[in-house]
Amino acid sequence: MKNTFALLLVLVFIISASCKRNAGDVIENKVNDLLSEMTLDEKIGQMSQLDMGSFGGPENIKQAARDGRCGSVLNYLGTKEINELQKVAVEESRLGIPVLIGRDVIHGFRTVFPIPLGMAASWNPEIVKEAFRISAIEASSQGIRWSFAPMIDITWDPRWGRIAEGCGEDPFLASTLAKAMVEGFQGDSLSDPTALAACPKHYVGYGFSEGGRDYNTTYIPEPLLRNVVLKPFKAAKDAGAQTFMSAFNDLNGVPTSGNPFTLRTVLRDEWGFDGFVVSDWASIQELISHGFATDEKDAAAIAINAGVDMEMVTSCYYDNIKQLLDENKISQAQIDEAVRNILRVKFRLGLFDNPYADPEAEKTILNKSFLEHARTVARQSVVLLKNDNKTLPLSGEISSVAVIGPLADSPRDQMGTWCFDGDTAYSVTPLKAIRDVLGEKKVNYVAGLTYSRDKNTKGFNEAVRAAKKSDAIIYFGGEEWVLSGEGQSRGEINLPGAQSELIATLAETGKPLIIVLMAGRPLAIGNEMAASDAVMYAWHGGSMAGPALADLIFGKESPSGKLPVTFVKGSGQIPFYYYRNNTGRPAVPESWTHIDSIPKENPQTSLGYRSFHLDYGYAPLLPFGYGLSYTTFEYSNLTLSSDLMRESGSITVKATVKNTGDFDADEVVQLYIRDRVGSITRPIKELKGYKRIHLLKGEEAEVEFTLLPGDLAFFNGKVTATEPGEFDVWVGANSDEGLHDEFKFE
Ligand code: BGC
Numbered sequence: 001m002k003n004t005f006a007l008l009l010v011l012v013f014i015i016s017a018s019c020k021r022n023a024g025d026v027i028e029n030k031v032n033d034l035l036s037e038m039t040l041d042e043k044i045g046q047m048s049q050l051d052m053g054s055f056g057g058p059e060n061i062k063q064a065a066r067d068g069r070c071g072s073v074l075n076y077l078g079t080k081e082i083n084e085l086q087k088v089a090v091e092e093s094r095l096g097i098p099v100l101i102g103r104d105v106i107h108g109f110r111t112v113f114p115i116p117l118g119m120a121a122s123w124n125p126e127i128v129k130e131a132f133r134i135s136a137i138e139a140s141s142q143g144i145r146w147s148f149a150p151m152i153d154i155t156w157d158p159r160w161g162r163i164a165e166g167c168g169e170d171p172f173l174a175s176t177l178a179k180a181m182v183e184g185f186q187g188d189s190l191s192d193p194t195a196l197a198a199c200p201k202h203y204v205g206y207g208f209s210e211g212g213r214d215y216n217t218t219y220i221p222e223p224l225l226r227n228v229v230l231k232p233f234k235a236a237k238d239a240g241a242q243t244f245m246s247a248f249n250d251l252n253g254v255p256t257s258g259n260p261f262t263l264r265t266v267l268r269d270e271w272g273f274d275g276f277v278v279s280d281w282a283s284i285q286e287l288i289s290h291g292f293a294t295d296e297k298d299a300a301a302i303a304i305n306a307g308v309d310m311e312m313v314t315s316c317y318y319d320n321i322k323q324l325l326d327e328n329k330i331s332q333a334q335i336d337e338a339v340r341n342i343l344r345v346k347f348r349l350g351l352f353d354n355p356y357a358d359p360e361a362e363k364t365i366l367n368k369s370f371l372e373h374a375r376t377v378a379r380q381s382v383v384l385l386k387n388d389n390k391t392l393p394l395s396g397e398i399s400s401v402a403v404i405g406p407l408a409d410s411p412r413d414q415m416g417t418w419c420f421d422g423d424t425a426y427s428v429t430p431l432k433a434i435r436d437v438l439g440e441k442k443v444n445y446v447a448g449l450t451y452s453r454d455k456n457t458k459g460f461n462e463a464v465r466a467a468k469k470s471d472a473i474i475y476f477g478g479e480e481w482v483l484s485g486e487g488q489s490r491g492e493i494n495l496p497g498a499q500s501e502l503i504a505t506l507a508e509t510g511k512p513l514i515i516v517l518m519a520g521r522p523l524a525i526g527n528e529m530a531a532s533d534a535v536m537y538a539w540h541g542g543s544m545a546g547p548a549l550a551d552l553i554f555g556k557e558s559p560s561g562k563l564p565v566t567f568v569k570g571s572g573q574i575p576f577y578y579y580r581n582n583t584g585r586p587a588v589p590e591s592w593t594h595i596d597s598i599p600k601e602n603p604q605t606s607l608g609y610r611s612f613h614l615d616y617g618y619a620p621l622l623p624f625g626y627g628l629s630y631t632t633f634e635y636s637n638l639t640l641s642s643d644l645m646r647e648s649g650s651i652t653v654k655a656t657v658k659n660t661g662d663f664d665a666d667e668v669v670q671l672y673i674r675d676r677v678g679s680i681t682r683p684i685k686e687l688k689g690y691k692r693i694h695l696l697k698g699e700e701a702e703v704e705f706t707l708l709p710g711d712l713a714f715f716n717g718k719v720t721a722t723e724p725g726e727f728d729v730w731v732g733a734n735s736d737e738g739l740h741d742e743f744k745f746e
Contacts, residue, residue, distance in 0.1 A: 027344060027347045027348060028344070030343075030347055030352075031340050031343045031344050031347060032340075034095065034097070034343060035336060035339060035340060035343065037095060038095065038339070039068075040321075040322065040325075040335075041068065041069070042068040042094070042095060042097075043335055043336070043339045044069075044317060044318055044321045044322075044335075045064075045067070045068045045069040045070055045071060045318075046071035046097070046310075046338075046339045046342050046343065047071060047309060047310050047311060047317050047318075047321075047335075047338055047339065047342065048069065048070055048071055048072075048310070048311055048315065048317055048318050049070070049071060049072040049073065049074060049102065049278060049310050049311065049312045049313065050064055050070045050072075050073050050074075050313070051073075051074050051075050051281075051312075051313045052073060052074070052075045052076045053075060054313055058076070058081060058085070061073055061076065061085060062084070062085055062088045065085055065088045065089040065092075065093060065099055066088050066089075066092045066093055067093070068093045068094055068095060068097065069318070070099060071097075071099070071100065071310060071342055072099060072100040072101070072102055072146070072278075072310060072342075073085070073099055073100075073101055073102070074101075074102045074103060074104075074148075074312070074313075075103065076101055077103075077142065077421075078142060079141065079142045079143055079357050079359050079361075079362055080359070082101055082142060082143030082144070082357060083143060083356045083357055083359075085099060085101075086098055086099060086143065086355045086356055087356075089355070090355050097343075097346070097352075098346060098351040098352060098355040100145060100146050100197075100342075100345070100346055100349070100351065101143055101144045101145055101146065102144070102145075102146040102147070102148060102199075102278075103139060103144045103146070103147060103148070103420075103421075104147070104148045104149070104418055104420060105135050105136075105139045105144065105147040105148075105149060105196065105421075106147075106148075106149045106151065106165060106418035106419075107119065107131075107135075107416065107418065107419070107542065108131070108134070108135050108138075108374070108419070108421075108422060108542060108543070109135050109138035109139040109144075109365075109421050109422075110138050110365045110366050110421055110422060110423055110426070111134060111135075111138060111365075111366055111370040111371055111373075111374050111422075111426070111542075111543055112374065112415045112416075112419055112422035112426075112427070112542035112543040113131040113134075113135070113374050113377050113378070113542045113543075114377055114378050114381045114416070114539050114540065114541045114542045114545070115164045115165065115416040115417065115418075115484075115520060115539050115540045115542075116149075116150065116151060116164070116165050116166055116167060117163060117164050117165070117166060117167070117168060117520070117521070117539055117564060117565070118378070118381040118416075118538070118539030118540065118541060118542075119131065119167075119177070119377060119381055120166075120167040120168045120173060120174070120177055120381075120564035121168075121380075121381045121382075121383050121537075121539065121561040121562060121563065121564050121627075122377060122380035122381045122560075122561055123173065123561070123562050123564075123668040123690055123692055124377075124380055124692050125176050125177055125179070125180035126180070127373070127376060127377050127380060128177055128180045128181060128184065128377070129180035129181070129183050129184040130184065130373055131184065131373060131374070131377050132150075132180070132181045132182075132183075132184025132185050133184040133185075133187060134370045134373060135147070135184070135185070135196075136184065136185045136186075136187060136194055136195060136196040137194045137361075137364055137370075138364065138365050138366075138370070139196060139421075140193060140194045140195065140196055140357070140361070141194075141357060141358075141361035141362045141363075141364060141365060142357055142362065143356070143357035144196065145195070145196055145197060145349050145351065146196060146197045146199065146243065146349075147185055147196045147197075147198065147199060148199045148201060148245060149181065149185070149198065149199065149201070150167075150177075150178055150181035150182065150185075150198065150200055150201075150236065151165040151166050151201050151202070152166060152167060152174050152177075152178045152181075152200055152201075152232035152233060152236060153165075153166045153201075153202055153204075153205075153206045153207035153229075153247075154166070154167075154168075154169060154170070154171060154174060154207050154208075154228055154229050154231075154232065155168075155169065155207030155208065156169055156207075156208070156574070156575035156576075156577045157207070157208075157209070157211075157212040157574055157575060158212070158493050158521045158522045158523075158565065158568065158574065159211070159212030159213075159489050159490055159491060159493055159521075159571060159574060160207065160209060160212040160213075160214065160489050160521075161214060161417070161483070161484045161485050161486065161487065161488030161489040161490070161520070161521070162206070162207070162214065162484075162485065162486055162488075163207070163484070163520070163521045163522075163565070164416060164417050164418075164484040164485055164520030164521060164539075164540070165417065165418055165485065166207060167232070167564060168563075168564030168565040168624075169564070169565045169566060169577045169578070169579075169624060170564065170578075170579070170624065170687050171227070171228045171229075171231035171232060172231070172686070172687040172688060172689075173564055173687060173690070174231070174232040174235075175231050175232045175234070175235035176235070176690075177232075178200065178232040178233070178235045178236040178239070179235045179236065179238070179239040181198065181236075182198040182200070182236050182239040182240060182241045183239055183240075185197070185198040186198055186239075186240055186241075186242070190240075190242065190348045190349050190350070191348065191349060191350030191353075191354075192350075193350070193354060193357070193358065193361070194361075195349065197241075197242040197243055197275075197345055197348075197349060198236065198239075198240075198241040198242060198243070199241070199242075199243040199244065199245050199278065200232070200233050200236035200237070200241050200244055200245070201244070201245035201247065201280070202245055202246070202247030202248065202249075202256070202280055203233060203244045203245060203246050203247055203256060203262065203263075203267070203277075204225070204229060204230060204233060204247060204251065204256055204262050205218040205220050205225065205229055205247065205249055205251045205256060206218070206247040206248060206249045206256070207229075208220050208229070208249075209249060212489050212490075212491075212574070213489055214486060214487050214488075214489050215248045215249065215487075216249065217249065217250055218249045218250065218251050218252075219251075219252055220251060220252065221252075222715065222717065223680055223714070223715050223716065223717055225251075226715035226720065227714050227715055228579075230266065234271060237267070237271050237273055241275065242275040242276075242345045242348065242349075243275050243276050243277065243278055243345060244267060244273065244275070244276075244277045244278075245277070245278050245279070245280055246259070246263060246277055246278070246279050246280060246283060246303075246306075246308050247280055247283065248280050248283050248286065250290055250292070254292070255283070255286070255287050255290045255292050256283075257279045257280065257283040257284055257286070257287060257303055257306070257308055258284075258287050258292060258293070258299070258302040258303050258305075258306045258308075259306055260305065260306045260307065263277060263306045263307035263308065264306065264307045267307070268307060274341065274344065275341060275344070275345050276309040276310055276338070276341035276342045276344075276345055277307060277308050277309050277310070277341075278308070278309070278310040278311075278312055279303065279308050279310070279311050279312050280312060281312050281313050282312065282313050282314045283312070284299050284300065284303040284308065284311050284314060284316045284317070285299055285314040285316055287299040287302055287303065296314075296315075296316040296319060296320060297316070297319075297320040297323065297324065299316045300316040300317050300319075300320040300321065300324060300330075301320075301324050301329045301330055303316070303317075304317070304321075304324070304330045304334055304335075304338070305330060305334070309337075309338035309339075309341045309342055310338070310342060321335065366423070366426055371426070371543060371544055372544075374542050374543050374544040375544035375547050375548045375551070376548075377542075378538075378541040378542055378544050378545050378547075378548035378549075379548040379551050379552060379557060380560055380561060380666070381538070381539060381541065381561050382536050382537065382538045382539075382541070382548065382549065382552055382559050382561050383536070383537045383559065383561040383562060383563055383626070383627040384534075384535070384536055384537075384552075384558075384559035384561075384627060384628040384629065384630075385529060385535040385536065385537055385622060385626075385627075385628065386529055386532070386533075386534055386535040386628070387533075387534045387535075387628055387630070388533045388534065389533065390630075391472075391512050391514060391533040391534040392514060392534045392536075392552075392553065392555075392630065393552070393553060393554055393555025393558075393630060394472060394514075394553055394554055394555070395554075395555075396437060396438070396554050396555075398438070398442070398471050398472065399442060399471055400442045400443070400444060400469065400470045400471055401434065401438065401442065401443060401444070401470050401471065401472050401473070401474055402444045402445075402446070402463070402466040402467040402469075402470035402472070402473045402474070402511070403430070403431050403434055403443055403444070403445045403446075403474050403476070404445075404446055404447070404448050404463045404466065404467065404473060404474070404475050404476070404502070404506060405447065405448060405449070405475045405476040405477040405499075405502070405516075406447055406448070406449040406450060406451050406452050406454060406476075406477055406480075406497070406499070407430075407452065407476045407477055407478055407480075407518050408429065408430050408431045408445065408447065408474075408476035409429045409430070409431040409432070409445070409447070410429065410451075410480070411424040411425075411427035411428075411429055412424050412427070412481060413452070413480045413481045413518065413540070414427060414429065414430075414481075414518055414540055414541055414542065414545040414546070415427055415481065415540060415542055415543065416481050416484070416485075416520055416539070416540025416541075416542065417481050417482075417484050417485025417486075417488065417520055417540070418485055418486075419481070422542075422543060423543075426543050427542075427543045427545075427546075428543065428544055428545070428546040428547055429545075429546045430474075430476050430516065430545065430546040430549050430550065431443070431445055431476075431546070432546055433546035433547045433549065433550035434474070434546075434550055434553070436547075436550070437550050437554055444466035444467075444469060444470050445466070446459065446462045446463045446465075446466040447459060447463075448460060448462070448463035448502050449477075449497055449498060449499060449502060451480055451497070452477065452478060452479050452480045452483070452495075452496050452497055452499065453480070453483075453496045453497040454497045454498065455497050455498045456498070457498050457501065457502070460501075460502060460505050463502065463505070463506065464505060464506065464509060467506050467509045467511055468509055468511070470511065471511070471512075472511060472512040472513075472514065473506050473509070473511050473512065473513045473514065474514045474515075474516060474553065475502070475503060475506060475513065475514065475515045475516065475532075476516050476518065477495060477499045477502075477503070477515065477516075477517060477518075478495070478517040478518040478519035478523070478538075479495075479496060479518070479519040479520055479521070479523070481520070481540060483496065483519075483520060484519070484520020484521050484540075485520065488520075490521075491571060492524075492570075492571050493521060493522070493523050493524050493568075493570075493571055494523065494524050494525075494570075495517075495523060495525065495528060499528075500527060500528060503515060503528050503531055503532065504527075504531055507531040507532065512533050512534075513531070513532040513533050513534075514532065514533065514534040514535075514536070514553070515528060515532045515534070515535050515536075516535075516536045516538055516549060516553075517535070517536070517537050517538060518538045518539060518540055518541065518545065519537075519539065519540070520539070520540055522537075522563070522565050522566070522567045522568070523567075524567075524568060524569055524570045524571065524621065525567075525621070526569055526570075526621050529621075536549070536552065536553075536559060537561075537563075555630065555663075557665075558629045558630035558631060558663050558664070558665035558666070559627065559628070559629060559630070560627070560629060560665060560666035560667070560668065560692070561627050562625050562626060562627035562668045562670075562734065563622060563623070563624055563625060563626045563627060563734075564624070565577075565624065566578055566620045566622070566623060566624045567620060567621040567622035567626075568616075568620050568621060569616045569617075569620065569621045570616065572613065572615075572616065573613065573616045573620065576620045577624070578623060578624035578625070578684075578685055578735040578736075579683035579684070579685055579686050579687075580683065580684060581681045581682070581683060581684065582681070582684050583611045585609065585610045585611050586610065586611060586684075587608075587610045587611045587612040587617075587618030587619075588608075588610065588618065589618060589619075590608075591608025591609075591610040591612070591618070592608055592610070592612050592617050592618050593606040593607065593608065593614070594614070594615070594617070595614040595615045598614070623734050623735045623736035624687075624734070624735040625668075625670050625687070625733070625734035625735040625736075626733075626734040626735075626736070627668070627733075627734070629661075629663070629665045629666075629667065630661065630663040630665060631659050631660070631661030631662065631663035631664075631665045631695075631697060632659075632660045632661040633657055633658065633659060633660065633661075633667045633695070633733060634657070634658045634660045635655055635656070635657055635669075635731065635732060635733070635738070635739050636655070636656045636658070636739070637654070637655060637656040637702075638653070638654070638655045638729075638731055638739035638740070638741050639653075639654045639655075639741075640652070640653055640654075640729065640741050640743055641653075641654075642743070643741075643742070643743045643744060644743060644744050644745075644746060645707070645709060645712075645743060645744070645745045645746070646709075646745075646746055647709055647722075648709075649709070650706050650707060650708045650709075651706070651707045651743055652704060652705070652706055652707075653671060653689075653704070653705045653706075653707060653729060653731060653741075654702055654703065654704045654705075655669070655702070655703055655731040655739055656700055656701070656702050656703075657669055657693065657695065657700065657701055657703055658695070658698075658699070658700035659695035659696065659697050659698060659699050659700070660698075661697060662697050663697060664694070664695070664696045664697055665694070665695065666692055666693065666694050666695075667692070667693055667695060667733070668690055668691070668692045668733075669690065669691050669692075669693060669703045669731060669732075669733070670687060670689070670690045670731070670732060670733065670734065670735070670738070671687070671688050671689035671690065671705045671707075671729065671730070671731050672685040672686060672687055672688065672729070672730045672731075672732075672735060672738065673685070673686055673688050673707070673711070673712065673727055673728060673729050673730075674686070674727065674728040675712060675714070675723070675725065675727055676725060676726045676727065676728065677725050677726070678714070678716065678723055678725070679716045679717075679723060680714075680716045680717060682714070685730070685735055687735070688705075688707060688711050689705040689707075691703050691705070703731070705731070707729070709722045709745065710722070712727065712745055722745055723745075724744075724745055724746050725744070725745060726742060726743075726744055727742060727743050727744070727745060728740060728741075728742050729741050729742065729743065
């Protein structure tokens with residue numbers, strides 16, 4: 001019986017594998033048949049993506065589709081409009097090839113989820129996957145079948161405005177989320193009309209721009225590239241991502257939109273990627289500004305040779321491919337390969353069979369369950385940074401609260417950067433949500449500052465009056481949406497405008513002061529934290545940020561987010577990330593003397609000569625993985641299945657986590673390792689596992705992780721391998737604490 005069952009399983013496996021292969025063959029045959037009928041002009045057309053604005057509006061785009069001159073379009077909106085365009089492409093162009101409609105659906109379409117950095121703070125791939133599924137359902141209802149996301153650039157620099165769009169500093173967390181995001185977009189089947197082809201970006205290294213200035217130069221040695229920066233992209237590829245976007249930046253001297261090492265050697269040869277690569281906006285033309293190409297023709301040749309299949313917006317390809325072929329600077333085989341890659345994705349998306357969006361599908365947009373999910377994600381993305389004397393949660397019976405601050409009632413700002421399609425009418429602010437809970441009369445609202453950069457203090461007196469007549473103050477501040485995102489980098493990462501003064505002024509009232517910060521980056525908020533009783537970090541939480549925050553403020557649920565990025569004390573401490581190397585002079589608490597305490601006479605005797613700043617010290621403001629709860633968790637019984645791992649083996653790591661407080665809550669349990677000695681220096685900690693668990697008060701659970709040899713492997717400059725030696729392992733609540741054990745790898 002057992003044997004028959006096993007045989008059946010094997011048969012099912014073989015049949016399904018061969019079906020997949022056959023489906024692949026069928027598509028490949030269709031691609032080749034179509035390719036054999038195409039003229040060179042039509043091929044060049046497929047390699048061009050037109051922007052509605054830059055190309056002079058819908059009629060021009062339609063004509064281009066009719067002429068077979070556009071493979072894809074971006075920034076074209078509306079079900080009716082997109083269907084009309086498809087009709088032209090399908091019925092009026094010579095070969096009837098449908099257009100692929102792309103759009104930046106970065107953290108939601110009409111239902112807006114928290115910015116990706118906020119989603120990352122949830123450490124919950126399941127809810128993130130569902131958020132991306134919902135985004136795909138909404139966007140595809142209009143005929144959009146391709147999103148320029150997920151953005152999975154690792155960065156160590158909170159000055160960089162685009163930190164808002166990514167998953168933070170850690171390659172492991174970002175990889176798990178990249179997989180969830182790709183799977184959410186692409187769904188169970190690419191040919192389903194609700195599937196969006198994913199486009200991991202920006203490939204690659206863009207988050208390491210010098211000084212956090214956008215578009216800037218990056219120098220990333222290959223071990224860092226492979227051990228950190230490429231990791232989430234590999235995870236996205238393995239999850240089936242159909243397209244990649246080549247980035248703006250130059251990488252070790254070679255712009256990434258003309259970089260054969262990253263685009264061909266790594267992406268195609270090593271990873272076996274068979275989708276297509278699109279350039280970022282004008283990034284082929286920008287090879288000229290980089291000083292890497294002499295003119296547009298040269299730029300086109302470099303990008304084609306490097307492996308960029310489709311050009312976004314500019315027309316270096318369109319204008320120059322023919323001549324480049326005549327001059328043998330590129331080959332017909334390269335053009336055919338690029339077009340094959342593009343057509344393959346169009347066939348997989350089912351665009352040839354079903355090019356039109358169903359006008360009925362749009363009715364799902366902004367449905368209640370989508371907004372409810374946005375509320376769940378927003379809630380789980382909030383990180384509680386401080387909660388002295390159990391200031392939070394507030395009782396729903398509280399007689400009055402003062403709601404103060406420039407972001408208490410700012411529907412657009414809470415939706416964050418890269419939000420083209422969100423509807424402010426559906427953006428529920430904290431003020432509205434708190435009024436819904438307490439009733440209008442109990443809420444004394446004074447903005448105090450009209451927007452986050454406002455320096456005018458004339459509203460402070462009224463804010464103080466409101467605070468004085470209330471039982472608690474809830475301050476909503478941070479950054480407006482426009483202070484993070486593309487081209488929106490900041491040199492100082494403090495609270496802008498006169499917000500710090502307003503917080504200090506409110507603190508003087510002696511009333512319990514809760515500050516809720518909504519921002520696109522981790523801000524340097526040491527002083528504001530010190531001045532307040534409780535602090536919640538809410539990022540830009542999207543459409544339902546208000547209700548989500550009210551749920552937490554009034555204790556419907558406990559905060560459960562954890563920081564996906566280290567919080568620094570000030571810009572001068574950047575970069576500071578948890579998986580830094582130890583150095584020969586690691587900083588320890590005892591070795592640091594604050595700059596103000598160094599004596600005037602014989603000052604050198606007080607110096608530790610260790611790796612720290614005299615003013616900032618040896619630690620960041622808050623470590624990666626940090627986040628408090630309304631309850632407390634106790635970690636115990638760390639056990640390893642063995643203290644020795646071999647090449648073919650694994651180790652099971654278990655720990656008990658108990659909810660020792662009086663609030664049912666989620667905890668994100670984190671596993672870190674350290675490879676003590678390596679052929680190149682190794683980080684002091686590396687995240688290798690995490691689990692979000694729910695524990696009722698008093699409840700305990702055993703949390704289990706499996707470590708495999710591959711989890712210990714790293715690229716040492718020559719090969720990726722696991723090196724024999726001793727390893728530390730920690731299981732805990734953040735990167736700075738945890739139960740410790742050790743094992744060996746042989
Ligand atoms: C951004 C990309 C984006 C593209 C299309 C570029 O400026 O860097 O992230 O997908 O524009 O809007």
